[in-house]
Amino acid sequence: MSASLHAIFKRIRAEGYKLTRPRRVVIEVLAGGETHMGASEIVAAVRQKAPDVGRASVYRALELLTRLGVVQVSAMGRATTVYMLTPACCHHHLVCVECRRTVELNECALRDLEKSLASRFGFQVQGHLVEIYGRCEACQDNPGSAPL
Amino acid sequence: MSASLHAIFKRIRAEGYKLTRPRRVVIEVLAGGETHMGASEIVAAVRQKAPDVGRASVYRALELLTRLGVVQVSAMGRATTVYMLTPACCHHHLVCVECRRTVELNECALRDLEKSLASRFGFQVQGHLVEIYGRCEACQDNPGSAPL
């Protein structure tokens, strides 16, 4: 699914950051849980594995991991941010704007684009996220019935 | 840039929703401001044009407009959601994870994919958003110096 935990740990050290308990546990939680989790879910899961880890450290870990490209943040088409480990291979989301149900795709239309960006803008690409918004089959008939 | 305001207003009525003052002003603000705005910016701008509009109505309008595909929400690679009018044509973001500076692209690698999704999943595509994460040229040398 994504890079092995070991590889991620190594990466953190290689970038000059310490591999601390909060960081380790956050990564483990993200790797073991749903494909994408809300902040509160992550905090809860982390504190179940390691009750002495503070909330702030979870956010700080997510911040760092996002900067390193290990974690991606998405609004999933609404004003609720979710976090996920950056998938090793390309990964698109089909997000229903009514019910928020999500289909994950494993195809990629962007490999070539990504390469050209590096040379044209001097941009160091870490990964990308594609979100396609619309209504899933179920919600085309009864819009406005979103569960949340 | 995006569909004309008039077309959006028509669309709201066509979907059976009322074209109210808060909704009109939110759309005008999004059309007139930066390409993407934070929630608080939008609220401030709306209240400048129409001081009697409540905060909740701004959020409600954004919610509706998102469901209609008129507005898109993005986390811009971090835990801060921004809102923008859905661009008429394809629109990619290059988001720097260090400083959050953003480059906008006007090319599209997804037209074909989008079509095939409609038939394969019965998904009614409204639009898509591509976010490519990495470090911009300036931030490759001094990571960790993000302004926010």
Add this chain to the structure above:
DNA sequence: TACGAAGTGAGATGTTGTCTCAATTATACG
């Protein structure tokens, strides 16, 4: 023009994210 449903404003409430600072800990080095 009057009616009814949809939408609204205000502010309480809930959630999410950030900050500060003394105490702790991971790593490099002797």
Add this chain to the structure above:
DNA sequence: CGTATAATTGAGACAACATCTCACTTCGTA
């Protein structure tokens, strides 16, 4: 293998962001 030290942490205050409730207003229809 200890020790120095700079990075990191935990707790909880704080701030920002988002949602909810409910009495009142307004849009669109007839």
